[in-house]
Amino acid sequence: MGIVITLLTDFGTVDGYVGAMKGVLLTRAPDAQVVDLTHEISPQDVITGAWALKEAAPWFPPGTIHLSVVDPGVGTTRRALLLKSEGHLFVGPDNGLLSLAAGGAVEGWLLDRPQWFCQPVSNTFHGRDIFASVAGHLAAGVAPELLGSPVQSWAQLDLPAPRRDQSQVIGQIARVDRFGNLITNVDQPMIGDLTAWEVSIGGITVGPIQRTFGDVRPGQWVAYLGSGGMLEIAVREGRAVDLLRPLGGTKVKVILCER
Amino acid sequence: MGIVITLLTDFGTVDGYVGAMKGVLLTRAPDAQVVDLTHEISPQDVITGAWALKEAAPWFPPGTIHLSVVDPGVGTTRRALLLKSEGHLFVGPDNGLLSLAAGGAVEGWLLDRPQWFCQPVSNTFHGRDIFASVAGHLAAGVAPELLGSPVQSWAQLDLPAPRRDQSQVIGQIARVDRFGNLITNVDQPMIGDLTAWEVSIGGITVGPIQRTFGDVRPGQWVAYLGSGGMLEIAVREGRAVDLLRPLGGTKVKVILCER
Amino acid sequence: MGIVITLLTDFGTVDGYVGAMKGVLLTRAPDAQVVDLTHEISPQDVITGAWALKEAAPWFPPGTIHLSVVDPGVGTTRRALLLKSEGHLFVGPDNGLLSLAAGGAVEGWLLDRPQWFCQPVSNTFHGRDIFASVAGHLAAGVAPELLGSPVQSWAQLDLPAPRRDQSQVIGQIARVDRFGNLITNVDQPMIGDLTAWEVSIGGITVGPIQRTFGDVRPGQWVAYLGSGGMLEIAVREGRAVDLLRPLGGTKVKVILCER
Numbered sequence: 001m002g003i004v005i006t007l008l009t010d011f012g013t014v015d016g017y018v019g020a021m022k023g024v025l026l027t028r029a030p031d032a033q034v035v036d037l038t039h040e041i042s043p044q045d046v047i048t049g050a051w052a053l054k055e056a057a058p059w060f061p062p063g064t065i066h067l068s069v070v071d072p073g074v075g076t077t078r079r080a081l082l083l084k085s086e087g088h089l090f091v092g093p094d095n096g097l098l099s100l101a102a103g104g105a106v107e108g109w110l111l112d113r114p115q116w117f118c119q120p121v122s123n124t125f126h127g128r129d130i131f132a133s134v135a136g137h138l139a140a141g142v143a144p145e146l147l148g149s150p151v152q153s154w155a156q157l158d159l160p161a162p163r164r165d166q167s168q169v170i171g172q173i174a175r176v177d178r179f180g181n182l183i184t185n186v187d188q189p190m191i192g193d194l195t196a197w198e199v200s201i202g203g204i205t206v207g208p209i210q211r212t213f214g215d216v217r218p219g220q221w222v223a224y225l226g227s228g229g230m231l232e233i234a235v236r237e238g239r240a241v242d243l244l245r246p247l248g249g250t251k252v253k254v255i256l257c258e259r
Numbered sequence: 260m261g262i263v264i265t266l267l268t269d270f271g272t273v274d275g276y277v278g279a280m281k282g283v284l285l286t287r288a289p290d291a292q293v294v295d296l297t298h299e300i301s302p303q304d305v306i307t308g309a310w311a312l313k314e315a316a317p318w319f320p321p322g323t324i325h326l327s328v329v330d331p332g333v334g335t336t337r338r339a340l341l342l343k344s345e346g347h348l349f350v351g352p353d354n355g356l357l358s359l360a361a362g363g364a365v366e367g368w369l370l371d372r373p374q375w376f377c378q379p380v381s382n383t384f385h386g387r388d389i390f391a392s393v394a395g396h397l398a399a400g401v402a403p404e405l406l407g408s409p410v411q412s413w414a415q416l417d418l419p420a421p422r423r424d425q426s427q428v429i430g431q432i433a434r435v436d437r438f439g440n441l442i443t444n445v446d447q448p449m450i451g452d453l454t455a456w457e458v459s460i461g462g463i464t465v466g467p468i469q470r471t472f473g474d475v476r477p478g479q480w481v482a483y484l485g486s487g488g489m490l491e492i493a494v495r496e497g498r499a500v501d502l503l504r505p506l507g508g509t510k511v512k513v514i515l516c517e518r
Numbered sequence: 519m520g521i522v523i524t525l526l527t528d529f530g531t532v533d534g535y536v537g538a539m540k541g542v543l544l545t546r547a548p549d550a551q552v553v554d555l556t557h558e559i560s561p562q563d564v565i566t567g568a569w570a571l572k573e574a575a576p577w578f579p580p581g582t583i584h585l586s587v588v589d590p591g592v593g594t595t596r597r598a599l600l601l602k603s604e605g606h607l608f609v610g611p612d613n614g615l616l617s618l619a620a621g622g623a624v625e626g627w628l629l630d631r632p633q634w635f636c637q638p639v640s641n642t643f644h645g646r647d648i649f650a651s652v653a654g655h656l657a658a659g660v661a662p663e664l665l666g667s668p669v670q671s672w673a674q675l676d677l678p679a680p681r682r683d684q685s686q687v688i689g690q691i692a693r694v695d696r697f698g699n700l701i702t703n704v705d706q707p708m709i710g711d712l713t714a715w716e717v718s719i720g721g722i723t724v725g726p727i728q729r730t731f732g733d734v735r736p737g738q739w740v741a742y743l744g745s746g747g748m749l750e751i752a753v754r755e756g757r758a759v760d761l762l763r764p765l766g767g768t769k770v771k772v773i774l775c776e777r
Contacts, residue, residue, distance in 0.1 A: 024577050178302070214335040314538060319545065323544075437533055471593030
């Protein structure tokens with residue numbers, strides 16, 4: 001079995017777009033295993049795509065190629081990018097999509113060599129003609145140095161950071177998952193001892209940080225350290241995001257006070 | 260090509276959760292082929308997950324590993340389970356999810372050995388840290404006896420059984436498929452000769468059991484033996500479940516009378 | 519790694535149907551790689567399925583087997599078909615579904631030999647019992663000549679053709695993609711020089727054919743040659759199909775006038 005190539009897009013699967021990308025990959029690298037991460041990122045939602053990629057990619061073995069396309073700038077002058085980080089290879093548009101997953105010591109290349117693209121390159125579907133084509137050549141063993149020109153910097157996402165204010169941490173909701181749970185932008189290193197805090201959100205007291213949502217009764221609010229290492233807030237057997245609406249929606253502040 | 264691992268979850272694919280599980284599997288067993296069954300089970304709907312697994316799993320070759328996670332009890336004391344049935348291996352929570360697919364002569368093990376888990380184990384994502392990790396080790400060749408402790412019994416689903424009452428069979432709707440067809444809990448062995456019965460549902464006369472929905476006119480109700488071996492009731496080129504609403508919804512009785 | 523088998527259906531993934539098909543394929547051909555194109559074709563929408571297959575299939579390597587099931591006629595006398603076109607093999611119902619993707623010099627066989635089916639054949643799930651079973655045998659190396667009887671003609675889709683009328687081309691919307699973009703039935707060969715035309719739709723002037731949607735401002739209508747080689751009409755950063763509703767919906771005419 002050959003190299004693993006993961007796919008993450010905002011294309012949905014109603015159309016043939018994802019299929020065409022898989023075809024290009026398997027034409028270039030017949031021995032690769034193509035693995036879907038998701039195609040259900042909301043159209044053009046680069047930030048959610050970046051979080052989903054960061055959540056999944058690190059669990060794959062080194063050598064995995066991660067092909068990610070959420071690309072509102074297709075057909076404009078936004079650049080095409082290949083990043084190498086801790087043995088993983090990331091291919092996609094240079095719009096911040098790859099930037100959360102590809103952390104640490106990273107090498108980068110601009111994909112500026114048309115001989116590795118499908119020709120003619122469509123103006124509206126670089127996912128197939130540039131990104132899948134290059135990822136397929138990578139999987140077939142072509143070195144990054146041949147596929148593009150070295151580059152030292154690339155787009156980063158402009159994400160709000162949590163703020164530490166005396167004995168408080170003031171954070172925000174970074175995203176909402178399928179279960180309606182709220183994933184905040186507050187991570188474990190920022191708060192240290194989990195038992196030292198009392199959490200509130202939008203004026204509602206959630207209480208101390210629990211081990212898991214099983215620690216409260218059905219229908220109750222609960223804060224806990226999520227599987228991605230971030231503080232999460234949920235309602236046991238409910239959808240927290242729905243209860244949040246009258247309080248101001250996902251813009252409300254998440255406040256941790258020392259107990 | 261290595262072993263096949265199927266995945267069934269209620270995680271959807273909007274988040275990175277399913278991707279993380281695939282990464283753990285392929286890290287442990289790089290030669291495995293990971294095959295999606297479904298990730299669209301309604302959140303925490305163990306019964307529908309159990310039916311979907313029963314419908315798909317038996318068609319895979321012996322030696323297949325079926326990793327299934329619909330897990331409302333994550334983080335509580337519900338146990339983690341490995342079952343072996345007719346050469347198939349089933350990994351998932353001990354809440355009944357595996358019980359319909361793993362029938363016949365079954366051996367079971369409790370997954371109680373943390374050395375086979377991802378460490379640290381998250382309190383909210385056993386799908387990745389326990390179930391995918393153990394399934395990956397299984398695919399890599401570790402024997403069930405090493406992965407857990409033998410166990411003699413496990414959770415079963417509490418499903419209503421059809422009732423035989425003189426010359427009648429009284430059944431229920433077990434689930435509704437994507438086409439709006441009604442899959443009942445009445446199976447072929449219970450009714451024997453298919454031509455001997457007249458079917459009604461919620462007071463509506465459906466008629467005798469047909470060979471297929473092509474045997475009635477568009478818009479008509481039809482009963483037939485479904486592809487999973489259960490009596491199904493549909494409306495040709497329509498959605499039976501929608502027409503059922505004014506009759507009492509999916510709680511209505513399915514009645515078979517001898518003709 | 520063995521042969522690639524693509525899957526396209528209208529089954530959704532809520533039920534176990536797609537999983538059962540994958541199981542049959544991998545039982546017959548354990549070394550095959552099973553690749554999802556889409557399972558989200560609207561129930562029984564043969565035409566959209568045919569377009570999605572045409573969009574994706576040509577990008578796969580020769581030797582790929584494309585298993586496609588959108589099958590409103592299951593259980594009736596519609597025939598089962600195997601087509602070979604440019605090294606690709608297409609398996610599915612004979613209702614036009616395969617006809618757009620399998621162009622050029624095509625050989626055909628009727629799948630009329632029950633020894634290659636799952637037995638007993640369900641009356642409602644030929645996707646599993648006939649089509650997946652035959653596709654699996656194909657992937658395992660059985661020759662088309664053994665699997666069926668040669669046939670010279672098969673169902674074609676009855677699609678409206680664009681009309682050339684003096685200095686005008688009058689076309690229609692063939693389908694709408696996930697982004698709400700309108701894919702017309704007007705292709706490049708019909709219009710030749712892209713710069714020679716002015717496009718309008720439903721009485722709205724869209725303007726000349728642009729290189730890509732980045733060539734207009736957000737919110738503006740734009741016409742361009744799409745990635746599948748057809749003229750497409752979109753609204754930059756909007757959903758063209760929604761704006762079309764007050765103009766008459768997707769039935770409106772697409773008119774190209776010489777500039």
